[in-house]
Amino acid sequence: KQEVTQIPAALSVPEGENLVLNCSFTDSAIYNLQWFRQDPGKGLTSLLLIQSSQREQTSGRLNASLDKSSGRSTLYIAASQPGDSATYLCAVCSGNTGKLIFGQGTTLQVKP
């Protein structure tokens, strides 16, 4: 059974810091991995999608990497801003079943 773990559960940083969020998964037979952002009481917004054959994806100040063999992904946020405060979730799509399984999320607070 695929299990997805995110560390840390919560993070508080001053504005301007670079930071890394971690995601690990137990079954390397994935189709892709996706990072999402969730604001309180809202749905999820897709940030980055990495296919199983890719190593990283970049969008603006965000960079996501994928190491399928070790079952790990990282989301790097450069020059953090208060507007980045949200919960960040990673999800893996199983290559065998099509299931989309989520981690518990990392709640980020960026202080001005």
Added chain:
Amino acid sequence: DGGITQSPKYLFRKEGQNVTLSCEQNLNHDAMYWYRQDPGQGLRLIYYSQIVNDFQKGDIAEGYSVSREKKESFPLTVTSAQKNPTAFYLCASMGQGDAEAFFGQGTRLTVV
């Protein structure tokens, strides 16, 4: 505009009643998913469907039922057998190819 729509945004249910949550997408996606989110928690998979007229149980299907009679619609019924239905429910769809998932804005269900 293409997207995924959940309704209603807020729903109140009396104990012992069944309620149905709506999820409609116009993205021409084959796969659709239902998740439950409890406060401070990640997303747990209830049901998913990869094609019309077919669906599979997720990790917490007990007390829920779904149908997939049309490609664009995947309604979720919360039955009276679900003992703790108060939660935030999220619906997602995913297309072929890069299989990026998109989410609706959620339905908050409260038992009164």
